[in-house]
Amino acid sequence: MDILANLALGFSVALSPFTLFLAVCGCFLGTIIGALPGLGPSNGVAILIPIAFTLGLDATSALVLMTSVYYGAMYGGRISSILLNIPGDEPALMTTLDGYPMAKQGRAGDALVLSGVASFVGALLATVGLMLLAPTLARVAFFFGPAEYFALYLLAFCTLGGMASNNQAKAALAACMGLGIAMIGVDSSSGLPRLTGGNLHLFDGIDFLVAIVGLFAIAEVFFFIESHGKGSSIGVKLDKVRIPWKDIMATKWTMLRASFVGFIAGILPGAGASLGSFLAYMSEKSIAGEKGGFGTGVPKGVAAPEAGNNSAAGGALVPMLTLGVPGSGTTAVLLALLMTLNITPGPTLFTEKADVVWGLIASLLIANVVLLLMNVPMVKIFVKILSVPAWVLLPGVTMISFVGIYSLSGSYFDLLLMVGFGVLGYILRKLDVPTVPVILGILLGGKMEDALRRAMTLSDGDPIYLFSSPIAIGLWVAAIAGFVAPMFLRNILKKPQAVTD
Amino acid sequence: MASDRIFGLVCLITAVAYIAAATQIQTNLFSGEFLPKLFPLMIGGVAALCSLTIMFRPDPDPDWPVGRTWAAMGVAVLVLCVYAVMITPLGFILPTAFAAGILSYQISPNVKPAIFAGIGLSLGLFVLFKFALGLGNIVAYKVPTAAKLWDALTILIPFVGH
Structure with a gap:
């Protein structure tokens, strides 16, 4: 009953005509952002944060708007996967495996509606799971001291590096880059500048928004200049869109199982939505066996990764809200949003700012329903938007990024820094170095160092203190296992390659 | 490697x-x-x-772009840097039109659509940001003195600027 009372509180916060309007706008915008190739949830949400911030919305409204964009982008990612065989973001890669073949069979409309329903089921179940699990985990989190928090942040970097990338050394190096950048600025305890090289602009530190927008959005422009915007035309025509009841009923168990698998994957700090959709697809493939025909365009192959992906996105909110550790690139961006709004995630969030948390959860539910209602009848409009040519889209995205960052600080220095991060992002992605750990490092660096410093102060500089409690030891073991195990599992769990024509 | x-x-x-x-x-x-x-x-x-x-333990080399593409990307970086320092002394519309137009041309080398994209994006985004979203610190245009322009450009020159 506690949950229902809390949920009522959440809806009382989130369900006003104005916030509903924001939710509809956010969902619409988010679906477009997710659908446009080269603009995924991470960079979509990233370029909108500074703008949402300068609009002067209050915390709840800004949260409703941005979570709608977030969920919308998760929905939208499937449109370009299915029609163009181009995943809008990494988790959507699994959807191309069966979605594109299905579209080539002339069932593009069915695939789109089915994946929309699967997304809805996954996201809905994950939100319910979030409501049940998060308050419990928040209570556990009260036992966390500085040693445990330090180990937890380490776990996030290790699992992210271990599972989400192909080369552990590169992922760890990326995390170090982020952490190293986070150290720049005035030190909180001594009040003296650190690692600024005497540059006055760096005394404030480097704003994570500058880094996020640079690494995600500006870097994309360079990729498009390299490819000259090829591959942004419509691949498959869309005919009449009907609701394929038969397919939906036939895949109901697949959706439920995939949602469960995705949610678990999402909860793991650092693993996130890519792992969720991957595991959901692979487990359904092995359940269906050879006769299932996965990879040839079967409805189950479309429903499983979409349900898993959206459910993992919800699951990733559990560690983000209760412990302040995001589970994926997009949740890292959402964490950046919360920090911009001066909301610090953590166990106390659930007791001290119950209205914000439950308002957020209520807005997730609202966004989900809005998206389902919007996606089935309006899918044709979103498909039209896919045909916006790259030579308008990318300059537009760049200019919006510049305006967003400029409106935050009004300083040319941040803009130059953003261009620098764009170049860095291009080089890193070319060299197969993941950029999400960089963002996570910048976001969590300060907190991780705080935890370490507190632990060292409490123990009078004794490093053994870091391994002094069962929780801390467990987290250290999990961190090392999460970093090392994928090296051995890589040969067994091979990522399926995208379908080629 | x-x-x-x-x-x-x-x-x-x-x-x-x-x-x-x-x-x-x-x-x-x-x-x-x-x-x-x-x-x-x-x-x-x-x-x-x-x-x-x-x-x-290096990974195999990625497919690096050829020389001309590198040059194009260098130009793009330069354009973005100049844009970053010009937006304060010149206001929003003029630098944005140029920067968006050049980027558009680099993605798809057609002159007319690029000019159209530059002017359209610059005016459209200005209206969107200024009037629909009400972002305060964006100014349509400014007429700078030569000294101010030079000041802004020197930011990009190492050891000369501030």
Whole structure:
């Protein structure tokens, strides 16, 4: 009953005509952002944060708007996967495996509606799971001291590096880059500048928004200049869109199982939505066996990764809200949003700012329903938007990024820094170095160092203190296992390659 | 192979420089002698280790773009940098039209659509930001003095600007 009372509180916060309007706008915008190739949830949400911030919305409204964009982008990612065989973001890669073949069979409309329903089921179940699990985990989190928090942040970097990338050394190096950048600025305890090289602009530190927008959005422009915007035309025509009841009923168990698998994957700090959709697809493939025909365009192959992906996105909110550790690139961006709004995630969030948390959860539910209602009848409009040519889209995205960052600080220095991060992002992605750990490092660096410093102060500089409690030891073991195990599992769990024509 | 070795070497040098800088961090009575340096030193150490690993166990080379594409990307970076320093002295519309137009031309080399994209994006985004979203610090245009323009450009020249 506690949950229902809390949920009522959440809806009382989130369900006003104005916030509903924001939710509809956010969902619409988010679906477009997710659908446009080269603009995924991470960079979509990233370029909108500074703008949402300068609009002067209050915390709840800004949260409703941005979570709608977030969920919308998760929905939208499937449109370009299915029609163009181009995943809008990494988790959507699994959807191309069966979605594109299905579209080539002339069932593009069915695939789109089915994946929309699967997304809805996954996201809905994950939100319910979030409501049940998060308050419990928040209570556990009260036992966390500085040693445990330090180990937890380490776990996030290790699992992210271990599972989400192909080369552990590169992922760890990326995390170090982020952490190293986070150290720049005035030190909180001594009040003296650190690692600024005497540059006055760096005394404030480097704003994570500058880094996020640079690494995600500006870097994309360079990729498009390299490819000259090829591959942004419509691949498959869309005919009449009907609701394929038969397919939906036939895949109901697949959706439920995939949602469960995705949610678990999402909860793991650092693993996130890519792992969720991957595991959901692979487990359904092995359940269906050879006769299932996965990879040839079967409805189950479309429903499983979409349900898993959206459910993992919800699951990733559990560690983000209760412990302040995001589970994926997009949740890292959402964490950046919360920090911009001066909301610090953590166990106390659930007791001290119950209205914000439950308002957020209520807005997730609202966004989900809005998206389902919007996606089935309006899918044709979103498909039209896919045909916006790259030579308008990318300059537009760049200019919006510049305006967003400029409106935050009004300083040319941040803009130059953003261009620098764009170049860095291009080089890193070319060299197969993941950029999400960089963002996570910048976001969590300060907190991780705080935890370490507190632990060292409490123990009078004794490093053994870091391994002094069962929780801390467990987290250290999990961190090392999460970093090392994928090296051995890589040969067994091979990522399926995208379908080629 | 070669790219990863170069990348590892660059990162290793950066990491060593970072460690050197970290040992020079100023401390005082409140922070203690060691704590402000501890975490940066740890980061530098791990980064150096990773760089060595990348140098000695490199991945296959990615498909690097050819010379002309590099030049195009260099131009794009230059345009974005000039845009970043010009938006304050010249206002929004003129620099945006140029920057968006050039970027558009680089993605798809057709002159007319690029001009159209530049002017359209600049005016459209200005109306959107100024009137629909009400962002305060964007100004349509400014007429700068030559000295101010030069001041802004010197930011981009190393050791001359501020």
